[in-house]
Amino acid sequence: MTGPSFRDIDRDDALGEAVERLYGCTRAGLLRRAAFGGAAALLATLARPAAAPAAITDLEVLRFGLRFEQLQATFYTQAEEIGTIGDMPPAERRWAQTLGAHERAHVKIIKEVLGPKAEPAPAFDFGEANETPRAFTRTAVAMEDLTVALLGGVTPRVQDRGLTAALLGLLTVEARHAAWARNIAGADPAPHAEDDAMALTAVQAAVDRTNFVVERPRMDGRAAPPFTG
Amino acid sequence: MRRRAVLAALAGATALALVAGWASSGRRADRDRPDPGRALPAPVAPAFTPGEPVALGAGRYVSRWAVVRRPAAAHAAPDPSAPVVTRLGLRTPEGTPNPVAVVARRTGADGRPWVRVRLAILPNGSEGWVRRTALGGYNAVRTRLDIDLRRLEATLTRRGRTVLRAPVAIGAPGWETPRGRFYVRNRLSRYRSPTYGPVAFGTSARSPAATDWPAGGYVGIHGTDRPDLVPGRVSHGCIRMRNPDIRALARLMPVGTPVVIG
16 A cells, blocks of 8 residues: 555645646656656756756745645644644554644744745635544645655755755654655555656646635625624 | 894884884875865755744634535534424625634534534524535634623623723613624625614624514624724624724624624
8 A cells, every 4th residue: 555545634625736737747657657757758858958957945845844734834833732633543543643843833933034035824624624533634645745846846946055955854753744745644655766756837736726725805895884883 | 131122113213214204195185185074065045944833723712613505504503304403595685705604513414514503693692513614714713792781881801811801782671682693794884874883794693673674684793883882782693892992893703703692
């Protein structure tokens, strides 16, 4: 077993479709293709000048990183507050609480680094994804895998060497999270000899497809009050 | 004998000299050999390092609410076949999204997550179960508004600490402000009605005596154009505050805040 399918872990069965569309096929298909055509493709790539990478500033990377960490931190925090994590066996509870505490630390430090350039936290709707231990665990696996892919994709893009070092520090921890989550889910902690990196835009699209990030409801109105007076 | 002693002394001196020479040549070799620690560059200093993991704070002051995302029936039990208590729409009579206070959660008879919510219906204090998918994301508040009907006083607390205390006017005899646990549903402002002051909060409380009132007699918390009547028992069930107090409340009290009237 390599792990839960992306298809059946998120609120609207959307994350799996999004990730598979991004890769253009299932992960297994991608790996098969890479195994047969990888060497030739690599030689061809090395032979021609590299295309200019999409421009992305370190600020954009950090801002996206903050939003993504907020997504994760809220997912774990909410699951703990509403009691989902409390319903789990002790070893799983410790895992979930540890990851939540790490993600909150990540949010805290990135917010501090960004200072006034930090954007307000978006609103989240996880639907049923963190309501039961099973749904929570499967979503956590996908989320941690996606985080590793995100950091693998953006870290080589940043300009500042200190920021690169900091992101690598997060990447290794997130990889531990992913392996731990997979182990908890009864999946192979390290199913492949390498991890695929994903571009920031691809991760954004995957997150969009989950519908976890929602518009904050506007609870202010201008109607004349119809109250009893 | 004497000659043997001299030879022994010479041999010892030679051995010492050899050992000393070997040792000094070793030190020279060490100096010439590159220090592996110095040959490799130190790791790049990270731009930031996260601090200690952040443990979750005490959740005893947290209340949760969510808006209705899909029109749904609220049932008497977490079971699609249980009697329907009421039907939840997407909007309040004031046109804002329709929020419900989240009280509890449970896996229902259908194996899916259900949520018990406080309902803005009569009789006051009604609750019902809705499928989790009928609601939007959870929102958390750490505030609570207490209305003391005997002392005619409102007290807003945040994380258990008082942040505002102000006098209020409440329902006159025959129009009593209902007692119970309710929640703030919306916040209205910029309307043209001096009677309600600059800001009015809608609540889930309803006046049993004012069911023929527009929109069904919901109890509001609002300002007034008659500050001289505050504190007092003068309204049709609403909770009136002086305008500076309602403005202060508007700055401090988010929608979803529990309102305890007693």
